[in-house]
Amino acid sequence: MKPILKELTRYGKLLVEKGLTTGPGGNISARDGNTIHLSPSGYSLAEIGPDDWVSLDLKSGRRVGRDNGLRPTCEVSMHLACYLSRPEIRTVVHTHPVTATAVATAGVKFKALFPDFVALLGREVPAVDFVTPGGEEIRAAVAGKVKQGHNVVLLKNHGAVALGVTLKEAYFRSLLLENAAAFLLAILAAGGRPRYLTPKEIRSIECLEAEDYRKLLLQKGV
């Protein structure tokens, strides 16, 4: 059994446990050379076993290795487009986080709010308007943002996509996005308005040596 399939299986369960997606929603994948391992269509991410992943060749989209009789996620073209857009990307995690999706759908901006936001999500998380799932529209909308260098994209009325060099990095980004949404919601519930970090404050966080060290650990999967 390839270690990457074990890891995908573990993170699939974690994403459901943490409430980032529910029922058969969400899909995840990982890149191993030119092979992409994708979650099968119609499964809860919590119930996928190590033999249930669907492996495709990145360039041709053809099946690689043993055919387990399962179809890949219907978002297969969105996943492949992310890998083709940015060669350093090794994992794509698409979830349906309730609070982040609701807050983005309400039109609230996800801009830098606290130090971990800057370190893991970047200066801003873009939100794209609703597009039909499972086809060309969502592929183009997400790939457009990924090509601009964004590692997390919000999909209004739908969910979010987080990328990573490791599964742990994409998982942490998914968790932190929902955390940022709870932060925004708490500010709004307290009757306030979001106070985003200034460009100077963002730069000071980006220059922290400790953040470089944490990023390095995450990208090694430690």
Ligand SMILES: [Zn+2]
């Ligand atoms: Zn979805």
